[in-house]
Amino acid sequence: MPEKRRPGGNTGVWWRLIQTAARAGEDMFVAPDARSVHRGNRRAPRTEVFRPCLVGRPGGDPDREIWEGIVLDLNRYGFRIRSFAPFVEGDLVTVQLMRDEEFKYPLSGVLTARVVRRSEAGGGLMDFGMELVVEPLSPTSRSGRGIRPAPPPSLSRPGTRMHLADYISKGRGNKNR
Structure with a gap:
């Protein structure tokens, strides 16, 4: 039963x-x-990529340290990187995906991310879980064209206006109207 x-x-x-x-x-x-x-x-499924990348701290200093790493997987919210970099949880970092294994040709622009997880991978390598920091868009650049400036006020022209009756009467040859 x-x-x-x-x-x-x-x-x-x-x-x-x-x-x-x-x-x-x-x-x-x-x-x-x-x-x-x-x-x-x-939040979203991961996609394995194994893409070379350069990881560093944000700033315009040309002498800042940049480490080589590999993006193991990614999704729209962040990615996981394996590197020798000495980051801790909460650090703000910049990441640039590279096209080749020699780290010469960039594949993307510089992305800003925050380290949210850190775990040891063995051999001195660390795995970092990073969340992308998304800059809010201003309303003027959301469409890509911006907001159009207001046109200058138009001056009204005093003038004669022609009506449909004027065209009809001229077409018939009636000049009295």
């Missing part, structure tokens, strides 16, 4: 556990111990 379901049972918990197991690569541990079942879901 099938078991009777009680309202408010653990069906929701069972579904969440299956969903978490199916997407184990997309989940992060929230609790520090590995046996914890409490995991947090990502």
